[in-house]
Amino acid sequence: MADATGLQLSQRHFMNTADLPQQEIQALIDLALSLKHGEVKPSLAGKTLATLFFNPSVRTRVSFATAMFKLGGQALDLSMEGAWSFEFGDGVVMDGATIEHVKEVAPVLSRYCDGLAIRCSELVTKSAASASAGSWQNARQDLVLNSFARYATVPVINMESNVYHPCQGLGDAVTIKEQLGQPQGKKYVLTWAYHPKALPMATPNSQMLAACDLGMNVTLAYPEGWDLDPEIVKMASQRAKQSGGSLQIEHDMDTALEGAHIVCAKSWGALQYYGNWEAEKALRVQHKDWMVTQAKMQHTDNGRLMHCLPVRRNVEVGDDVLDSPTSIVIDEAENRLWAQMALLATLL
Numbered sequence: 001m002a003d004a005t006g007l008q009l010s011q012r013h014f015m016n017t018a019d020l021p022q023q024e025i026q027a028l029i030d031l032a033l034s035l036k037h038g039e040v041k042p043s044l045a046g047k048t049l050a051t052l053f054f055n056p057s058v059r060t061r062v063s064f065a066t067a068m069f070k071l072g073g074q075a076l077d078l079s080m081e082g083a084w085s086f087e088f089g090d091g092v093v094m095d096g097a098t099i100e101h102v103k104e105v106a107p108v109l110s111r112y113c114d115g116l117a118i119r120c121s122e123l124v125t126k127s128a129a130s131a132s133a134g135s136w137q138n139a140r141q142d143l144v145l146n147s148f149a150r151y152a153t154v155p156v157i158n159m160e161s162n163v164y165h166p167c168q169g170l171g172d173a174v175t176i177k178e179q180l181g182q183p184q185g186k187k188y189v190l191t192w193a194y195h196p197k198a199l200p201m202a203t204p205n206s207q208m209l210a211a212c213d214l215g216m217n218v219t220l221a222y223p224e225g226w227d228l229d230p231e232i233v234k235m236a237s238q239r240a241k242q243s244g245g246s247l248q249i250e251h252d253m254d255t256a257l258e259g260a261h262i263v264c265a266k267s268w269g270a271l272q273y274y275g276n277w278e279a280e281k282a283l284r285v286q287h288k289d290w291m292v293t294q295a296k297m298q299h300t301d302n303g304r305l306m307h308c309l310p311v312r313r314n315v316e317v318g319d320d321v322l323d324s325p326t327s328i329v330i331d332e333a334e335n336r337l338w339a340q341m342a343l344l345a346t347l348l
Ligand SMILES: CC(=O)N[C@@H](CCCN)C(=O)O
Pocket: 124, 160, 165, 199, 200, 201, 202, 203, 267, 308, 309, 310
């Protein structure tokens, strides 16, 4: 079996699935499924991936480490939690808490390693290095991720930033293809769900893009006021059209779920209250009825339930769904591994 994938991507870094043409995404999905079925065996022998986690993780951490191991290489897990001491600002007089600049960190790690993977979502861990000061206009610049990409001399992989979680998007695309065979024209509903905290929009942005790139008829369902970034929604809608799909918005969960083949539950914070989360919470608690239950799933066309995990049981999704064959969340989590193996084997 070939030790190379034969696939080449048009981008050096993996920041957002929408940076890639749809054929390259399809090729990565096919490669992931071939890896899962043991049909190809690419090798990354002797290669190292540094994984920098500025936020907690279960799936991303373990699936990247295991992906590198299965490919014959290794991952170095660098936890940055509680120790965000790198500087990202230009021309800063570094006499405060930061101890070294990304201008040194990124090229130094690039001398040791063949790729850098970064998780940095400021909504999860508020820290000194989040320069956004609570503004979405600043947060959407993804300063930390983009600084690593700028100063690294090896490929950089986004393991969830403020704006995108492309590995979740790619993994979900693999799962949808695996479940439906031919996703084009099938109905995908990304439904907002209640959660006690305002969660980032990176995951729903990438999940929406994944379904749009598969040519599905995508419905976004959320209470009024919970719009995702309009520029990202516009881009997703264009990519859906390119692949023969569509994108529409509903504010009633029952109506949205009508005839769905895939239901993906995800919570996120309201963009218009970004950084003003107390005000957002006062409104969010009025939407506790946005929970996916078996009664809600009755509206679907034998729909399957996806969730990126971690999931709050009986808050976002009911036990009656999660404990039934309707739920494919464990397959979805597994497919992160195969999707990332496809990505790593191609990118490194
Ligand atoms: C509960 C929580 O913090 N969820 C995170 C992680 C999701 C996948 N990494 C989120 O919604 O972004």
